[in-house]
Amino acid sequence: xxxxxxxxxxxxxxxxxxxxxxxxxxxxxxxxxxxxxxxxxxxxxxxxxxxxxxxxxxxxxxxxxxxxxxxxxxxxxxxxxxxxxxxxxxxxxxxxxxxxxxxxxxxxxxxxxxxxxxxxxxxxxxxxxxxxxxxxxxxxxxxxxxxxxxxxxxxxxxxx
Amino acid sequence: xxxxxxxxxxxxxxxxxxxxxxxxxxxxxxxxxxxxxxxxxxxxxxxxxxxxxxxxxxxxxxxxxxxxxxxxxxxxxxxxxxxxxxxxxxxxxxxxxxxxxxxxxxxxxxxxxxxxxxxxxxxxxxxxxxxxxxxxxxxxxxxxxxxxxxxxxxxxxxxx
DNA sequence: TATTGTTATACTCTATAACTATA
DNA sequence: TATAGTTATAGAGTATAACAATA
Numbered sequence: 001x002x003x004x005x006x007x008x009x010x011x012x013x014x015x016x017x018x019x020x021x022x023x024x025x026x027x028x029x030x031x032x033x034x035x036x037x038x039x040x041x042x043x044x045x046x047x048x049x050x051x052x053x054x055x056x057x058x059x060x061x062x063x064x065x066x067x068x069x070x071x072x073x074x075x076x077x078x079x080x081x082x083x084x085x086x087x088x089x090x091x092x093x094x095x096x097x098x099x100x101x102x103x104x105x106x107x108x109x110x111x112x113x114x115x116x117x118x119x120x121x122x123x124x125x126x127x128x129x130x131x132x133x134x135x136x137x138x139x140x141x142x143x144x145x146x147x148x149x150x151x152x153x154x155x156x157x158x159x160x
Numbered sequence: 161x162x163x164x165x166x167x168x169x170x171x172x173x174x175x176x177x178x179x180x181x182x183x184x185x186x187x188x189x190x191x192x193x194x195x196x197x198x199x200x201x202x203x204x205x206x207x208x209x210x211x212x213x214x215x216x217x218x219x220x221x222x223x224x225x226x227x228x229x230x231x232x233x234x235x236x237x238x239x240x241x242x243x244x245x246x247x248x249x250x251x252x253x254x255x256x257x258x259x260x261x262x263x264x265x266x267x268x269x270x271x272x273x274x275x276x277x278x279x280x281x282x283x284x285x286x287x288x289x290x291x292x293x294x295x296x297x298x299x300x301x302x303x304x305x306x307x308x309x310x311x312x313x314x315x316x317x318x319x320x
Numbered sequence: 321t322a323t324t325g326t327t328a329t330a331c332t333c334t335a336t337a338a339c340t341a342t343a
Numbered sequence: 344t345a346t347a348g349t350t351a352t353a354g355a356g357t358a359t360a361a362c363a364a365t366a
Contacts, residue, residue, distance in 0.1 A: 143307065
């Protein structure tokens with residue numbers, strides 16, 4: 001049941017839905033959700049949520065960050081980061097240390113356990129990404145990357 | 161602080177992170193989140209969450225669905241759908257009706273209020289999608305669509 | 321027996337806003 | 344006065360599992 005489905009339909013405003021832009025966006029949503037779901041499940045065995053994994057990865061690759069810097073990178077509020085770090089500190093994945101330069105700020109550090117958890121979780125995560133993106137050849141990946149880069153590019157929300 | 165940041169870094173396993181596959185995925189995550197955030201905010205004024213909007217859209221375009229059918233389309237469990245529909249029924253956006261063919265099932269219907277809410281929210285939603293995807297020409301959109309379609313395509317999770 | 325939907329539980333993420341301590 | 348972080352509150356999404364009614 002799809003095209004002219006139900007008399008149930010109000011049909012006020014025909015709202016032409018089939019446009020290349022919309023179809024492509026719908027396709028992107030589908031693919032994103034499917035991939036993200038698999039990546040999320042791959043973290044199950046490591047006792048990490050996707051957000052926690054992202055925190056660990058940022059601290060690993062960007063070095064120590066304040067909670068505020070982390071909030072900007074994760075695109076969430078500092079209140080959210082506070083709760084997130086609360087949970088991760090309780091799980092001994094990160095620790096808050098005093099920032100010598102600004103006594104208001106916390107510098108976040110990976111604990112040994114956090115670093116180990118990332119070292120365990122990252123390689124299979126990357127392998128899975130490569131597997132799923134591997135349907136495309138390198139040239140196609142580059143094309144995809146460039147097309148994505150031009151979407152909603154400079155026009156940033158200004159939000160948060 | 162970026163490249164060789166902290167002595168804090170364990171650096172066990174260099175984990176080569178820069179690959180076309182990974183970079184493209186990271187780009188996709190960024191774009192997806194930015195677009196989704198704007199679409200989400202655009203729904204604020206209509207009193208709908210993104211999930212609720214999706215429910216209304218599915219009922220509109222696919223016709224009446226059972227909760228189970230809806231769960232499959234939204235990729236969530238039937239327990240989740242139950243709670244979601246509870247909230248939407250409380251907001252008089254949808255209603256549960258008896259399925260004549262299967263007395264276990266609920267057929268979900270848009271209420272007048274739900275149909276109106278969708279008719280109000282859908283056009284600006286689509287317009288925003290077209291605006292954000294409009295950075296690409298039609299041919300480029302088609303290319304993007306085709307590349308996306310080949311990602312994680314037939315290899316479905318089997319999950320849920 | 322299998323399936324539809326419900327209920328209960330628990331955790332995570334998100335948003336907002338008032339609050340503190342520093343700057 | 345502005346900023347970094349905290350706290351409180353609320354709502355939403357998710358996962359799991361046990362359960363009732365029906366197939």
